[in-house]
Structures are given as C-alpha cells and as structure tokens.
Amino acid sequence: DVKVTQSSRYLVKRTGEKVFLECVQDMDHENMFWYRQDPGLGLRLIYFSYDVKMKEKGDIPEGYSVSREKKERFSLILESASTNQTSMYLCASSLLGQGSTGELFFGEGSRLTVL
Amino acid sequence: GESVGLHLPTLSVQEGDNSIINCAYSNSASDYFIWYKQESGKGPQFIIDIRSNMDKRQGQRVTVLLNKTVKHLSLQIAATQPGDSAVYFCAENKPHPNAGGTSYGKLTFGQGTILTVHP
Numbered sequence: 244d245v246k247v248t249q250s251s252r253y254l255v256k257r258t259g260e261k262v263f264l265e266c267v268q269d270m271d272h273e274n275m276f277w278y279r280q281d282p283g284l285g286l287r288l289i290y291f292s293y294d295v296k297m298k299e300k301g302d303i304p305e306g307y308s309v310s311r312e313k314k315e316r317f318s319l320i321l322e323s324a325s326t327n328q329t330s331m332y333l334c335a336s337s338l339l340g341q342g343s344t345g346e347l348f349f350g351e352g353s354r355l356t357v358l
Numbered sequence: 359g360e361s362v363g364l365h366l367p368t369l370s371v372q373e374g375d376n377s378i379i380n381c382a383y384s385n386s387a388s389d390y391f392i393w394y395k396q397e398s399g400k401g402p403q404f405i406i407d408i409r410s411n412m413d414k415r416q417g418q419r420v421t422v423l424l425n426k427t428v429k430h431l432s433l434q435i436a437a438t439q440p441g442d443s444a445v446y447f448c449a450e451n452k453p454h455p456n457a458g459g460t461s462y463g464k465l466t467f468g469q470g471t472i473l474t475v476h477p
Contacts, residue, residue: 247401276464283366285447286402286467302465346392347449347465349391349401 245301247333249350255356259354262321264353266334275317276301277309278282280331291331292317324357331355366445368472377435379471381448386429389451392465393422393433396445405433405446438475445470 245277250265263310268275274293278301288301292311306328310318321328331354335347371377383391389410394402408415408422408431415422423436431448449465 269399278467283469285469286449288464288466291464293393302466346404346407347402348392349403350397 247334247336247348247350249332249353251353252351254353254355256355258323258325258357259267260324262316262324262355264319264321264332264334264355266317266319266350267315268317268334268336268348269315270336270338270348273334274336275311276335276337277307277317277319278333278335279303280333280352286333289319295331297300313318321355324355327356329355329357366470366472368474370474370476371438373438373440373475373477374430377442377448377473377475379433379435379473381431381433381468381471383429383431383468384449384466385450385452386426388452388466389398390451391422391424391431391453392449393420393431394447394449394467395442396470398444402447405421411428412443435473438473440475440477443473443475445472447471 247268248348256262276291277289281287287303290301290309292298295311295314298309308320331352333352334350337347392407393405395405396402406417406420406422408424413424419436424430445471448468450464
C-alpha cells in the first residue's frame with residue numbers, strides 16, 4: 244500500500260517560530276503536495292512539486308516555503324509562524340505521466356496550533 | 359452544492375437509504391474528477407474517479423455522475439451504512455503543462471459535505 248507519512252500529528256508553536264513539517268512517501272511518486280484544511284474552506288493548495296528541486300506555488304503560498312531535496316521527501320516551512328497559520332496540514336503524493344490517474348494519496352495530517 | 363463560509367453542507371440519512379452528494383466545479387477545462395472521503399482524524403481517501411469523456415462511472419456501492427454542461431458532479435452511495443459517515447470532497451484536476459505535458463496536475467477541492475448516517 245502507498246504510504247505517506249507526516250512526521251508530526253500535533254504541534255504547538257509560538258508566534259514567530261520557524262516551523263518544519265516533514266512528509267515522506269514510499270511509492271516513488273514524482274508529484275508531492277502540501278494542502279491546508281480549514282473548516283468550511285476545504286483543502287487549499289499551498290505548494291506542489293513535480294520533481295526533485297522543482298516547486299510551484301499553489302493557491303495560498305504566502306507565508307510558506309518548501310523544500311524537495313529528495314524524491315521521497317517534501318518539507319513545508321513556516322519561516323515565522325503566525326496565528327492565522329493554525330490549521331491542519333495535509334501532505335499528498337501522486338504519480339506523474341500518461342496513464343496515471345492523478346489520484347492523490349494523503350498522509351494523516353499535521354495539526355498545527357500557533358499561540 | 360458547496361457552501362460559502364464556515365458551514366459545510368450536511369446530509370443526514372437513515373441506514374440503508376441511498377445518499378446523493380452534489381458538487382459544482384469551477385473550471386470547464388478540468389479533465390478529471392475525484393471523490394474523496396475523510397473520516398475524523400484521518401487524511402482524505404480516494405473513493406472513485408471519472409474522466410471528462412465519461413458521464414457516469416460505477417464502483418462498489420458508489421456511482422459518480424458528471425454533467426459537463428452545467429459543471430456538476432454527484433456521488434451516489436447505495437444502501438448507506440454508518441461507516442459511510444464522513445466528510446466527502448469532490449476535486450477537479452486541471453492539466454498542468456509542466457507536470458508531464460498532458461498528464462495530470464494539481465487538484466482543486468470543494469469545501470466538503472458532511473454525511474451522517476443514522477442506524
């Protein structure tokens with residue numbers, strides 16, 4: 244089975260702290276994504292990457308950056324956490340290329356609270 | 359359909375009834391659609407998908423209908439069970455030119471619908 248693992252299920256940070264959210268997938272997928280999920284707003288795409296060292300902004304990239312140094316790992320970075328970044332963060336991966344379905348495989352989520 | 363603001367649409371059904379969850383998508387260029395189920399405390403899980411050259415696809419107890427004319431997607435669950443209680447999201451795929459040419463790009467999700475199944 245595809246497994247997408249997010250390193251932390253729950254984090255509590257203070258305003259201004261730097262936060263790293265780590266995600267690892269074991270299916271050799273090219274595409275990786277970071278979404279945030281807030282009540283009533285669904286899942287909103289922050290950043291995605293379709294190859295190592297490649298990244299593209301999603302719909303809400305402000306206040307975030309990402310790193311994809313290895314194919315299996317995609318990190319989300321909050322350089323200076325703010326209270327409006329309190330949210331559930333979901334990492335996902337998918338196959339690239341003709342014949343792939345585009346189906347996203349999600350991790351269990353990381354719930355971040357910024358005080 | 360999808361709501362605006364903090365309140366998700368909700369659907370309450372009795373066990374054994376059929377459920378229909380609706381979704382309006384935004385982009386006429388979207389070529390692929392997926393329904394996801396998210397149980398409390400878990401990440402979304404794939405239920406069923408459909409490509410834009412189809413108007414219906416059936417799985418086990420689930421059927422997805424696509425109406426491109428009005429940009430509407432629906433998920434039908436037959437003989438709904440308490441284990442089907444969850445938040446259901448539709449998602450549309452817009453082809454991304456840098457992600458393999460004509461292959462699939464990023465998904466855009468709807469706001470979700472809460473399904474509650476009463477025993």
